[in-house]
Amino acid sequence: xxxxxxxxxxxxxxxxxxxxxxxxxxxxxxxxxxxxxxxxxxxxxxxxxxxxxxxxxxxxxxxxxxxxxxxxxxxxxxxxxxxxxxxxxxxxxxxxxxxxxxxxxxxxxxxxxxxxxxxxxxxxxxxxxxxxxxxxxxxxxxxxxxxxxxxxxxxxxxxxxxxxxxxxxxxxxxxxxxxxxxxxxxxxxxxxxxxxxxxxxxxxxxxxxxxxxxxxxxxxxxxxxxxxxxxxxxxxxxxxxxxxxxxxxxxxxxxxxxxxxxxxxxxxxxxxxxxxxxxxxxxxxxxxxxxxxxxxxxxxxxxxxxxxxxxxxxxxxxxxxxxxxxxxxxxxxxxxxxxxxxxxxxxxxxxxxxxxxxxxxxxxxxxxxxxxxxxxxxxxxxxxxxxxxxxxxxxxxxxxxxxxxxxxxxxxxxxxxxxxxxxxxxxxxxxxxxxxxxxxxxxxxxxxxxxxxxxxxxxxxxxxxxxx
Numbered sequence: 001x002x003x004x005x006x007x008x009x010x011x012x013x014x015x016x017x018x019x020x021x022x023x024x025x026x027x028x029x030x031x032x033x034x035x036x037x038x039x040x041x042x043x044x045x046x047x048x049x050x051x052x053x054x055x056x057x058x059x060x061x062x063x064x065x066x067x068x069x070x071x072x073x074x075x076x077x078x079x080x081x082x083x084x085x086x087x088x089x090x091x092x093x094x095x096x097x098x099x100x101x102x103x104x105x106x107x108x109x110x111x112x113x114x115x116x117x118x119x120x121x122x123x124x125x126x127x128x129x130x131x132x133x134x135x136x137x138x139x140x141x142x143x144x145x146x147x148x149x150x151x152x153x154x155x156x157x158x159x160x161x162x163x164x165x166x167x168x169x170x171x172x173x174x175x176x177x178x179x180x181x182x183x184x185x186x187x188x189x190x191x192x193x194x195x196x197x198x199x200x201x202x203x204x205x206x207x208x209x210x211x212x213x214x215x216x217x218x219x220x221x222x223x224x225x226x227x228x229x230x231x232x233x234x235x236x237x238x239x240x241x242x243x244x245x246x247x248x249x250x251x252x253x254x255x256x257x258x259x260x261x262x263x264x265x266x267x268x269x270x271x272x273x274x275x276x277x278x279x280x281x282x283x284x285x286x287x288x289x290x291x292x293x294x295x296x297x298x299x300x301x302x303x304x305x306x307x308x309x310x311x312x313x314x315x316x317x318x319x320x321x322x323x324x325x326x327x328x329x330x331x332x333x334x335x336x337x338x339x340x341x342x343x344x345x346x347x348x349x350x351x352x353x354x355x356x357x358x359x360x361x362x363x364x365x366x367x368x369x370x371x372x373x374x375x376x377x378x379x380x381x382x383x384x385x386x387x388x389x390x391x392x393x394x395x396x397x398x399x400x401x402x403x404x405x406x407x408x409x410x411x412x413x414x415x416x417x418x419x420x421x422x423x424x425x426x427x428x429x430x431x432x433x434x435x436x437x438x439x440x441x442x443x444x445x446x447x448x449x450x451x452x453x454x455x456x457x458x459x460x461x462x463x464x465x466x467x468x
Contacts, residue, residue: 014049018057021047026066026077029199029221037067037075117453118431121322122404126374126451131366132321135357151352153340155181159359163328170291171303172312174330180339181350183325185289185315186212191329192285192311193220194342202248206234208436210259213252226438229261231398233269236276243280250283256298257290260436260447261407262400264298274305289315292371293378293403307332316358319371326354378404381450388459389448392466406448414466416446422465428458
């Protein structure tokens with residue numbers, strides 16, 4: 001099946017659209033180096049264009065060196081593979097809505113006075129710095145603290161046993177042997193992508209979704225299809241249509257405190273979602289890194305499914321320390337075996353010191369006290385942020401059950417990318433909606449991190465940016 005690449009904003013010629021279609025298939029490796037591209041007649045019929053349009057498109061692609069003609073045989077992909085790019089094939093994005101560019105702006109100059117209400121982490125002074133320092137000193141004094149050796153293949157066993165107990169509290173039955181440690185949630189998703197995806201495979205994500213899901217999946221040459229998100233979960237009718245049409249391998253989501261919307265999965269949606277996943281034989285990757293921000297757990301797909309076709313991942317980067325890279329994957333035993341081999345092949349081991357540090361903080365009571373305090377502090381910040389946004393005419397999409405994110409709509413007629421561009425000129429980094437939307441259909445929305453939105457200057461700059 002051939003898919004016509006949507007025309008970029010501002011329109012395009014049919015020839016350019018046909019070229020973008022072939023470029024996308026080459027860059028996603030759906031057409032590998034040396035593979036024959038569709039015949040002129042077949043592509044013209046599939047895309048509903050004239051054969052002369054395809055001839056011109058192929059001639060231009062050949063001139064670029066992307067394909068080569070073989071007399072009497074047709075056109076073939078050039079033998080030399082193009083370098084990997086994580087941008088969208090055939091589309092030049094406004095940098096204000098380029099996810100990786102936004103991430104760079106948020107991570108650059110962490111000591112600068114730039115305000116970052118669009119970033120995805122807590123302020124440094126909200127984190128348990130004294131507890132982390134005490135734990136580090138304790139590890140330094142301990143014999144066998146893992147200061148110089150590689151960790152075991154699955155990762156530090158005491159931490160995995162403790163994580164099994166924590167998962168059981170959320171109804172997820174996973175033995176320590178079903179848990180693989182990783183260097184954060186992003187590495188966990190990367191390993192799963194390496195394990196289950198081939199170039200050109202389709203993956204469903206929420207629309208909107210966490211923007212780095214898109215970056216990781218494109219790094220695996222996957223084709224990403226967005227499913228509209230509702231306050232209760234994915235739009236199930238749209239999910240069913242996408243699953244039937246595109247035959248995806250994976251669906252990647254946040255079940256609880258969804259990024260960027262803050263919404264949580266409703267029980268009735270969770271049950272039907274798993275039925276659809278089984279009917280269409282796809283695997284669900286449940287990213288649960290915001291779990292500890294919830295006072296009362298919402299439904300977990302891994303608990304309902306019993307880790308049969310759901311892979312559950314977690315991390316402590318958001319709640320404990322982004323510098324202590326420690327996450328985990330919980331999955332069925334045969335998949336953990338394959339994932340462990342992949343981890344050994346690509347990174348050999350995970351951070352042994354980080355795992356021991358996290359275990360110490362989890363078991364000495366420091367982490368529990370810290371998280372309990374965070375929940376109350378975040379609730380107060382969320383209320384204050386919503387109030388301040390309301391005075392400017394921004395409307396929250398949903399009232400989150402917890403966490404840090406507020407997804408808010410600008411008044412009619414305003415574009416969040418343009419507002420973000422103006423704010424950036426005043427050293428305020430916002431997160432416009434289309435950063436998170438595979439379909440670029442969230443242009444009215446901004447994601448706010450309530451914990452990073454305390455400064456009155458943010459709202460003064462936002463108001464000016466909205467006025468133009």
